[in-house]
Amino acid sequence: MGERVATILSVTAFLFLLFVVPCFAAEKHDTPGTAEARRRMVALLKEKYDIHDEKILEVMGRVPRHLFVPEHQRKNAYEDRPLPIGYGQTISQPAMVAYMTQLARIDGTSKVLEIGSGSGYQAAVLAETAEAVFTVEIIPELARRAEENLRRTGYGNVKVRQGDGYYGWPEEAPFDAIVVTAAAPHIPPPLMDQLEDGGRMIIPVGSPYRTQHLVLVEREGSEFRTQTLMPVRFVPLVRPEEP
């Protein structure tokens, strides 16, 4: 009898460790409603958009997006749209973040460059699957905020730098993937140079007032294959010398 009780207790303890503890670990940043809102967002990514990579869906279900938006926007954090983050900038729509991450095809050994840190959210999503993420933001206050958001949420494998992302991060190059989250009038040559052989770059190309297109660049040695994927709308990649 005593043995049976002991067995039941140890099975219960095992199940607790297996299911309940990881659940707390994944949701330690959640407040009432945020975990459920995030689950609904992931369901929408699956049903409405072509996000089929289970790893990406799992990551989208884990990163606490509500901690990357200004406090007054928290209630909208898991809605299917971009949100203002101050300084005239926006955090991209979750579906776009998931889609760009899926296109980047990164794994645990990847070194990734992001241009346009903004809130730090896309960098966090990339950091969940990459070895290291380097992200450049031109607006000093946003660079500081992105760094703070990433520190608070525990993404130790992301480095934020303030500067003009047109020039990439040459000291850390080459990168297995480059994700640009602001629209450039052309693909910046320094970013092409910093792409690893076999690497992939995802970049919105076009002017702010015309249709922009999401472009995938794949490098094979000195060859660059570009593919135009779909019309998109991003904030512009600004250049310091412009008025």
Ligand code: SAH
């Ligand atoms: N990836 C961000 C969304 C970024 S919005 C997120 O997940 O929240 C685009 C960002 O690009 C803005 O923060 C903008 O300030 C920044 N940006 C614009 N031009 C830039 C440039 N030349 N270099 C680096 N960042 C730039």
